[in-house]
Amino acid sequence: MSAEAEPAISILVVEDNTTHATGIAERLKALGYSIAGLATSGDDAVRMALKTEPGIILMNIHLEGGIDGMEAAELIRRDADIPVVYLTADPDDAALECAEISAPFSYVSRPYTDHDLQTAIEIVRHRHSCEARMREHQAWLTTTLNSIGDGVIATDDQGIIRSMNLVAEELTGWNQKDAVGCALREVFQPVSAEARQPVTNPALLTLRTGESTPLSDGGLLICDDGTERFIENHASSVRDAKGRVTGSVLIFRDVTQRRQMEEDLREAQKLEATGRLAGVIAHDFNNLMTVIIGFSDFLLNSAESSPGQKDVAKQIHDAGNRAAALAHQIVTFRRKQTPPPEVLRLNDVIRDLEPLVRHLFGSSVDLCSHLDPKVGSVKADRSQLEQLVISLIANARDALPSAGQLVVSTTTEVVPDGAEQRYVRITVTAGGPSVAPDVGQHVFGPFFSSDKQTEGTGLGLAAVYGIVQQYHGRISIENDGSSNAVGCVDLPVTDATAAPVSLLEPASSDRGGETVLLVEDEHPVRRMTKMALERCGYKVLEAVNGEHALEVATNAKTRIDLLLTDLIMPLMSGRELAEKLTERRPDIGVLFMSGYSDDEQIHQTIETTRTAFLQKPFLIADLQQQIRSVLDQP
Secondary structure (H helix, E strand, O other), X not given: OOHHHOOOOEEEEEOOOHHHHHHHHHHHHHOOOEEEEEEOXXXXXXXXXXXXXXXXXXXXXXOOOXXXXXXXXXXXXXHOOOOEEXXXXXXXXXXXXXXXXXXXXXXXXXXXXXXXXHHHHHHHHHHHHHHHHHHHHHHHHHHHHHHOOOEEEEEEOOOEEEEEOHHHHHHHOOOHHHHOOOEHHHHOOOEOOOOOOEOOOHHHHHHHHXXXXXXXXXXXXXOOOOOEEEEEEEEEEEEOOOOOEEEEEEEEEEOHHHHHHXXXXXXXXXXXXXXXHHHHHHHHHHHHHHHHHHHHHHHHOOOOOOHHHHHHXXXXXXXXXXXXXXXXXXXXXXOOOOOOOEEEEHHHHHHHHHHHHHHHHHHHEEEEEEEOOOOOEEEEOHHHHHHHHXXXXXXXXXXXXXXXXXXXXXXXXXXXXXXEEEEEEEEEEXXXXXXXXXXXXXXXXXXXXXXXXXXXXXXXXXXXXXHHHHOOOEEEEEEOOOOOEEEEEEEEOEOOOOOOOOOOOOOHHHOOOOEEEEEOOOHHHHHHHHHHHHHOOOEEXXXXXXXXXXXXXXXOXXXXXXXXXXXXXXXXXXXXXXXHHHHHOOOOEEEEEEOOOOOHHHHHHHHXXXXXXXXXXXXXXXXXXXXXXXXXXX
C-alpha cells in the first residue's frame, strides 16, 4: 500500500535512545509520514499524545526511567483513541503477554526494514479506521434499538445473550451487563397466564428450525422483580454468508395496558348491552306500573272504598311509585346522567318510607320518629334521598345486638360557613354498641365492614357518602356519649317551595268534554287510561296500533281534538301515526306517552316536533294536566 495514496498520517515516536528515535523519524519522513514529535520517556509520551493527538504512536516497550511503554500505552488508551505499535528488540513470550494488557495494535521487532515499518503502520491505520467505523455503526444500532418501543434481545447460536436494548432491560428487569453471557431462558421465559407453565420461547424455536416466527401471544412474562406483564413476541434467525444460523433476534412488547383496555371495553360492552336490556325491561315494567298505579289511584279516589281498602290501595300506590322510581334510576344510571333534583319535604319522604322500613326489619325493631314540623325542604332526587335514609336506618339496625329501638329525627341546624347556612339534619340513633374511633375513620370506605362475614350488611356507607357530597351536605357516624351509635346527615335547606303531591282526581274546573283518540298496544294500559279519561269527562275512541288508529279516525263522524298515543308500537310508531294523522286533521292536538324514555327516537321526536310528552307510569292528575296543556293552547 502506498503512503501517498492517503493523506499523510502523523506519528509520535517514543524511544529513550535519542539516536534511535531520530533515525526512526528520518526513515518515516522518507516514507511520506509526518512526525508529531519525539518522546524519550513514558511520561513525555502521555503528555505529548494527549496534546498533539497523533494518528499513530510508535513506542518502545522498554523505556528507561519513569513508566515503561506498556504503562504509558495504558494511560493513553484511557483518555484518547490513538493506536499504539510496539517497538521491541526482544519479543519474548513473557514481554508480549504483558504487553497484551495495554491492547496494542501491532508489534515491530528489531532489526526492522522500512518495509516492515510501513507495513505495520498501514495495517494499523486500516484496522483502526475499520474499528472506528464499527464503533460508529454500533452506536447507530444501539441508538436505533433504544429508540423503538419493543424489547430486543440478540443471542448466539447456542441461545446465549449477546445484547439487549433498554426496553428489554425494563421489561425483563435485567440490565445488559448482567444479562450478556447468560442463557436466554434464564432471562426471558414467559409462562401461560392460566396454568403458569412455560410456553415456547420463539428465539430458541428459531435457533432449532431456522425459521422466523410470526408475532403472536407470548403469554405472561414474569420479570426479575416479580412483576407480571402480558407480552406479544416473535423471533428471526441471523445467518452468515453461507446461510448457516449463527444467532437469533427476539422482539417482544408489553401489551398489558392494551389487554386491560380490551377487557375494559368488553366489560363496557356488556354493561351497554345490560343497560339496553334494562331499558327495554323498563319499558314493559313501566307499562305494568302504569296499570298498578292507575287502578290504585281509582280505589284511593273512589267514594265506595272503605278506609281499610283505601289504606291497602295507598300501600299499592306507594309501592308502585317506588318501583317506577327504581326503574327510572336504572335507566338514568345507564345513560350516566345525574337524576334531576326536585324540591322535597324531608319529613314527608321519611313518613312515606316508614311502612316499608317496618316491613323490612320486622317486629324486632321499634322504629320511632321525631320529626320537627318546622324543618325546611331540600332539593334532591327523591329516589336518592330514599336510598340515603334507608341506608342510614339499615346500618343503624346492624348496630343493634338483636332487638331494640331506632330513632329517626329531623332538626334544623345553622352552620356559620362564612355566611350562615341552614341545614336539615337527619339523625338515626341506635341503642347499640358505640362506634370505635378507628372504625369512624374508615366507615365510608367502599369495602369497609365491621360485621362478621355472616352477620348484617356492614357499614358500607360509601354510596350514601357520594349522595351527600353530590348535594353539598355532610355526614358523620359518632357516639352520643351514652354508648349509642348515631348517624347524622346534613343537607342544605332550599328556599323553594315543594310542590304538593295530590292523589285526588282533577278539580271539576279541569274536566273536559273533548274527544280523545287513544292509541295503545298494551290492553291493560289502554283500559286503565280509557277509564281515567272517561272519569275526567272525555269521549274516548280507542285503537290498538297505528293502522287501526288511522282507520278509526277515517270512520269517525265527530271531531277528534287530541291524539294520545304510545310512541313505541309495532307496525307503526307513534311519531309516524302523528305525522299521517295531522296531515288529514291539521287542527288535532298530539300527546305522546311512553314507558321507555331512553330511546333516541323519543328524544328526536320531542325535540323536532315540540310535542308534549307523558312519561309512564303517570298519575291521573298528571294525565289530565298534560291533556289540558295541549288542548288549551291558543
